[in-house]
Amino acid sequence: MDFTLDKKHEMARQLFREFAQNEVKPMAQEIDETEQFPRENVEKMMKYGFMGIPIPKEYGGQGCDVLTYVMCVEELSKVCGTTGVIVSAHTSLCCDPILTYGTEEQKQKFLVPLASGKKLGAFALTEPGAGTDAQGAQCRADEDGDSWVLNGSKCFITNGKEADVYIVFAVTDIVEDAKGRKSKKFSAFIVEKDTPGFTFGTKEKKMGIRASSTYELIFQDCRIPKENLLGARGKGFGIAMHTLDGGRIGIAAQALGIGEGSIDATIEFVKERKQFGRPIAAFQNTAFQLADMKARMDAAKYLVYNAACTKDVYTQDHKTSYSIEAAEAKLFAAEAAMAVTTKAVQLHGGYGYTREYDVERMMRDAKITEIYEGTSEVQRLVISGAMLK
Amino acid sequence: MSLEEYKGVAIFAQQVDNKLSSIAFELIGKAHELAADLGTDVTAVVLGKDIAGLADKLGEYGADKVVLIDDPALETYRTEPYAQALTAYINEYKPEIMLVGATAIGRDLGPTVSARVKTGLTADCTSLEIGDFPLVAREGQEQKHNQLLMTRPAFGGNTIATIACPDNRPQMATVRPGVMQKLPKEAGRKAEVINFNPEIKENNRFVEILNIVKNVTNTVDIMDAKILVSGGRGVGSPENFKLLEDLAEVLGGTVSCSRAVVDSGWKPKDLQVGQTGKTVRPNVYFAIGISGAIQHTAGMEESDIIIAINKDETAPIFDVADYGIVGDLNKIVPALTEALKAELAAQN
Amino acid sequence: MNIVVCIKQVPDTKGGVKFNPDGTLDRASMLAIMNPDDKAGLEAALRIKDETGAKVTVLTMGLPKADDMLREALAMGADEAVLVTDRRLGGADTWATSSTVAAAVKKLDYDLIITGRQAIDGDTAQVGPQIAEHLALPVISYAEDIKVEGNSVIVKRQYEDRYHEVKAQMPCLITALSELNEPRYMTPGGIFDAYDKEVTVWGRDDLTDLDDANIGLAGSPTKIAKASDKVRKGAGEKVSLDPKESVEYIMNKLKEKHVI
Numbered sequence: 001m002d003f004t005l006d007k008k009h010e011m012a013r014q015l016f017r018e019f020a021q022n023e024v025k026p027m028a029q030e031i032d033e034t035e036q037f038p039r040e041n042v043e044k045m046m047k048y049g050f051m052g053i054p055i056p057k058e059y060g061g062q063g064c065d066v067l068t069y070v071m072c073v074e075e076l077s078k079v080c081g082t083t084g085v086i087v088s089a090h091t092s093l094c095c096d097p098i099l100t101y102g103t104e105e106q107k108q109k110f111l112v113p114l115a116s117g118k119k120l121g122a123f124a125l126t127e128p129g130a131g132t133d134a135q136g137a138q139c140r141a142d143e144d145g146d147s148w149v150l151n152g153s154k155c156f157i158t159n160g161k162e163a164d165v166y167i168v169f170a171v172t173d174i175v176e177d178a179k180g181r182k183s184k185k186f187s188a189f190i191v192e193k194d195t196p197g198f199t200f201g202t203k204e205k206k207m208g209i210r211a212s213s214t215y216e217l218i219f220q221d222c223r224i225p226k227e228n229l230l231g232a233r234g235k236g237f238g239i240a241m242h243t244l245d246g247g248r249i250g251i252a253a254q255a256l257g258i259g260e261g262s263i264d265a266t267i268e269f270v271k272e273r274k275q276f277g278r279p280i281a282a283f284q285n286t287a288f289q290l291a292d293m294k295a296r297m298d299a300a301k302y303l304v305y306n307a308a309c310t311k312d313v314y315t316q317d318h319k320t321s322y323s324i325e326a327a328e329a330k331l332f333a334a335e336a337a338m339a340v341t342t343k344a345v346q347l348h349g350g351y352g353y354t355r356e357y358d359v360e361r362m363m364r365d366a367k368i369t370e371i372y373e374g375t376s377e378v379q380r381l382v383i384s385g386a387m388l389k
Numbered sequence: 390m391s392l393e394e395y396k397g398v399a400i401f402a403q404q405v406d407n408k409l410s411s412i413a414f415e416l417i418g419k420a421h422e423l424a425a426d427l428g429t430d431v432t433a434v435v436l437g438k439d440i441a442g443l444a445d446k447l448g449e450y451g452a453d454k455v456v457l458i459d460d461p462a463l464e465t466y467r468t469e470p471y472a473q474a475l476t477a478y479i480n481e482y483k484p485e486i487m488l489v490g491a492t493a494i495g496r497d498l499g500p501t502v503s504a505r506v507k508t509g510l511t512a513d514c515t516s517l518e519i520g521d522f523p524l525v526a527r528e529g530q531e532q533k534h535n536q537l538l539m540t541r542p543a544f545g546g547n548t549i550a551t552i553a554c555p556d557n558r559p560q561m562a563t564v565r566p567g568v569m570q571k572l573p574k575e576a577g578r579k580a581e582v583i584n585f586n587p588e589i590k591e592n593n594r595f596v597e598i599l600n601i602v603k604n605v606t607n608t609v610d611i612m613d614a615k616i617l618v619s620g621g622r623g624v625g626s627p628e629n630f631k632l633l634e635d636l637a638e639v640l641g642g643t644v645s646c647s648r649a650v651v652d653s654g655w656k657p658k659d660l661q662v663g664q665t666g667k668t669v670r671p672n673v674y675f676a677i678g679i680s681g682a683i684q685h686t687a688g689m690e691e692s693d694i695i696i697a698i699n700k701d702e703t704a705p706i707f708d709v710a711d712y713g714i715v716g717d718l719n720k721i722v723p724a725l726t727e728a729l730k731a732e733l734a735a736q737n
Numbered sequence: 738m739n740i741v742v743c744i745k746q747v748p749d750t751k752g753g754v755k756f757n758p759d760g761t762l763d764r765a766s767m768l769a770i771m772n773p774d775d776k777a778g779l780e781a782a783l784r785i786k787d788e789t790g791a792k793v794t795v796l797t798m799g800l801p802k803a804d805d806m807l808r809e810a811l812a813m814g815a816d817e818a819v820l821v822t823d824r825r826l827g828g829a830d831t832w833a834t835s836s837t838v839a840a841a842v843k844k845l846d847y848d849l850i851i852t853g854r855q856a857i858d859g860d861t862a863q864v865g866p867q868i869a870e871h872l873a874l875p876v877i878s879y880a881e882d883i884k885v886e887g888n889s890v891i892v893k894r895q896y897e898d899r900y901h902e903v904k905a906q907m908p909c910l911i912t913a914l915s916e917l918n919e920p921r922y923m924t925p926g927g928i929f930d931a932y933d934k935e936v937t938v939w940g941r942d943d944l945t946d947l948d949d950a951n952i953g954l955a956g957s958p959t960k961i962a963k964a965s966d967k968v969r970k971g972a973g974e975k976v977s978l979d980p981k982e983s984v985e986y987i988m989n990k991l992k993e994k995h996v997i
Contacts, residue, residue, distance in 0.1 A: 048923075063926050500861075512859075544748075549964070711974070712973055714976055714986065716979075716980060
C-alpha cells in the first residue's frame, strides 16, 4: 500500500490550493453573510476545468480521476464549504449519472456542456414528504405521446436556481408484489432549466453553506422529451442510490476540507492570541487539542482517499463496489468535521463565536455534512447492512 | 585585452527631454570618490540631441570631462542607437569603470552594452568602493589591487553580495538611484568638453517609437522627499488617504504607499516604496497601516527615523520601526495632524 | 509563429521569507516557484497563442528539479519545454547565463522571444537584454502590453514617468513586467497531460554554438567577493497607548529628533 501522492496529484493540489487561497478565500466570509451564490468564482472554476475533473476528455471533461476531484473539493472546502458543495453536487450528482447511465446522445447533448464548464448541474431527489424514506415520494412522471409529463415538487436542491441541467427522479410506475404490497417505481429524467412548467419555489434560509443556492423545484405539467429519460424506466431508485454512493465521496471531501480548514485557522489564531502573557499555543491543552484534531482529520483523509481510489477502480472495471467505502468516508469525515470545528471554535474562545473569525462559519458549514446525501444514520445502515447480511 | 589600457571613471549621464536626471549627479558624486582612490578623473558621457547645454551643469557637480555624443538618432531613448553610442565611447576612450544608473533606461542600456563589449555588469548596486580581489589574499590566486568592489542586495533585499570584475574592462555597474550622494554645486567649475561622433548606423535592431505618453502626476518624486507619509492596505480605502495627505501637508512631506495600495488601484505606481517600487531614505518615514513585508522594508529601512502605526501588534513593520505605535490609525493620524498644527502655530 | 519563453525557477520571496534565529535567510523553507515576471511573459505568449495559434516553447536553464516548473508551464498551455541543465553551467553570472540561453535558443525556431524583466532572487534585469545582444535581435524591455501585428510587435515600454509605444520587427526579444497581465491557472487535465509529455533535456554538449570560455563560473566576468545574508535592522520601541497618548508620544519623539 502506498499512501504517497504522485507528482501530478501534488501539482493538482497545489493548483486547487492556490485557486482557493487567491479567489475563494477572500469571498468566503462575505458570501456567507449575504447568501449570494458565488457566480463569478463558479465561472472561473468552469473556465479552469474544475467542473469536469473526473469526466473523460471525450465528454468535455479533464480526464483526471476521482482522487483529483476529491482534492479539489477538499481544498476549496478548506476555505469555503459553499464552494466545495457547488462543485460536488455538479460533478457527482449530475455529471456522473449521465456518464454512467446516459446514452451517447445524452452525453453529447448534456454531459459535454456540463463537464466543459458551459453549464451547471443539479440533482433533485428529496421531496417534502420523502427524504431518507424514498417511498414517500409524490413527484410523478406520466407518459404522453413523445413526452413525459412531470408533476410534483422537490426540495432542498443544491445549485437549485443556478443550475442549467437537473437530474430529477419521479414515480413512473406502481407495482404490486405477490403478496399484493404496492411499491413505487422511479425513473430518472434530465430536465433543462426554462422548460415550461418548471419553476422555483422558496429559497431555503440555512444555518450553513449559506451561499449555496438551495431551492424548491416545482413541476406543473412540465413536459420533457422522451429521450430525456436517463437509464431504464423503473430503474431510477438504483440510479439514485448508485449516484449517491459517488456523491458521498464528494461530501466526505467537503467535510474533510472544512475540518482541515478549521485547524489551519486555529493554528494561526493560537500563535497570535496571548493570554497570561504568552500565546495560547504555548499551553499544553491547546497543543493536545490540536493534535487530536489533526489525527482525526488525517484518519478521515485516508478514508476519503480510499473511497476515491476505489471508485477509480470502478471507473476501470465497472464492477467494483465503492458503496461501503463511500459510506464510511462520509460518516467518519462528517462527524470528524463537526467535532473538530466545534473544538476550533472552543480554542478561539469568545472570538470563535463571532463572525469575524472563519471557524464560526466552518462549524455551521460542517453540520450539513452529517445530514445531506444520506444522514450519518443512513451511512450506518449502509455499513451495518453489509456487515450483517 | 590589456587591462592597463583602461583608465578613468566614466558615468552615463542620463538625460530625458534634454534634462539631466538626478542619478547623473549621484553617479558623479560616487565616481569622484572612486577616482580619488585611483588617482584618476571623472568623465560624464551624455547621449542625446542638442545637448551641448548640459555640459556646464555636469562640470559644476564635479565632472572633470564631459563627452557629448550629439546625434538625431539619440533624441529619445532607444536601446540600439544608445548602445552603439556608449559602446563606441567605451572602445574609443577605454574607461576602467563605467557607471550607469539603475533606471528603466540604464537597466536596459547597461546589460546590452556590457554584453556588446564583453565585460561583467553588476546590477543595482548600493555601495561601490575600491579594494582588493580577493578581499583576502589566497595562496595560488593573484590578489588584484584597485578593483571596483560592487555591493548589491539580492533575494528581495535579504542578502548582500559584493562583486568584482577582475579580468574584464571596463568594470560596469548599474547604481540604484537615491543611494549615492551628489556633490555640492560648485558654481563656475568647468569640465573639459569633448564632442565625440561615433556615426550611429541604422540596422534591423532599431525600433520605432509610435507614441510617448507621460504620466500625468504633479506630485513630488517620493525619492526626493524629506518626510514621507506612507500608507498601506490598512488605510482601508483610497478616500481614507486624505488623513495621510493632511498629515503630510502639515509636515511639508509627501504621501507614498506600499505595493498592496498600488495593486488595489488606490495610488499610482510612482508613489510605491519597496523592492518593486522606489528606494527611499527620507529623514522621517511614517508607515501607516503597512504590515511591512520584506519587499516593502527593503525600500525604506534606510530611512533615518521610521515611525509605524498599525493596529496589528505582530506586524513585521514593528521589527524595523524606530518608534512603533500599536493603535487605530483612524484615531491617531487626525489627532496627530491637529497636534502638529497647534505646535507649529505656537512656534511661529 | 514560434514563441520561445525563457523562464526561471526561483525561491518564493513573496511574503513567505523566513529567517533563522541568527538573522540569516531560511532558504530551505521557501517554495520553488516560476519567477513572477517570467510567468507574466508566459501568459503574454499564451494569449498570442490563443489569438493566432502560435506555438509556445518554454526554456529554462537550471537544476533538474526545474522540471516541475516546466510541467507547470505545459499545464498552463505551453506546447513544448526545454530544460538546459549541466553541472558545467553552474555558477554562471548574467553574461554566462545569457550566452548559454542564447545558444539553446539558437537550436529552436523563434519569431518572438519573451523573458521576464528580472528574477526575484537576483533582481538584475540583465539576462533578457543580453540574450538579445548575443542573438543580435531588437530588444524591448519593461513591456506593459504586447500586441502582434503582422510581422511586428507593438509594445508599451514602461519608464519611470511615462511609457513609449514601440514597434519592432520580428524576430525580436521582449522582457515582460508582472504588471503585464494576470497569469492563468493551470487546468487539472493540463497537469495530467503535462506529466505525459516529454521535456527535452539538453546538457552542455548539446549546445554546440557555445564557447567554453563563456559558460559557468569560469566563464563569468563577475566574481563574488563576499556574500552574506542581511541581518535585519533591529526593532526599536513599540508602545500600545490610547490615541491621545500615542499622539503625545509621537510629538515627543519628533521634538527629540528635531523634526519639529
